[in-house]
Amino acid sequence: MIAPITRLTVRFPAVVLLAGMTLLPSVAYPQQIQQISRKNPMVVTKRQAWDLYAKLHTAWNSESLDDRHRISAEVLNENIEYQTVRHDTTMGRALVIEDMATFHERFPGGHFEIGDVSVHHNVALLTWVLIQADGTEFARGGDQITVGEDGKISKITTFGPSTKAPD
Secondary structure, eight states: OOOOOSOOOEEOSSEEEETTTEEEEOOOOHHHHHHHHHHOOOOOOHHHHHHHHHHHHHHHHOSOHHHHHHHHHHHEEEEEEEEOSSSOSEESHHHHHHHHHHHHHHSTTOEEEEEEEEEETTEEEEEEEEEOTTSOEEEEEEEEEEEOTTSSEEEEEEEOOOOSSOO
């Protein structure tokens, strides 16, 4: 009588084959893990993400075009990837500054406040709150920002107003 095999593992590049012919995704090989960890070695703290985002909101809230340009140059990578509900992913800080002007046209006297922050490596999720000139909250949404190795925001994905429970 042949003793039953309780566990037989054979490695292939993309799968692990276990006894009983069950296919499972393979674990990453050590060299793959090293490559992945070298891609984004930067880690941003909640404080760093909050401060960077608060400075960006200073530009959004400013009436001065010169201030918007100056502050944006300090916090946004020149070739930032920018995606909103109005824009597919585009490149360059000029569109972000243009959207700041559009905001002031649509919401004169309005401003943004920060709700909360969560971080993972060099990516942060932040809640924004749009406050109208009369002090009432108009909308609440979120941004996902990626911080590049230069310490500037290299990508923003904006999520439009959120709801408590969808209809």
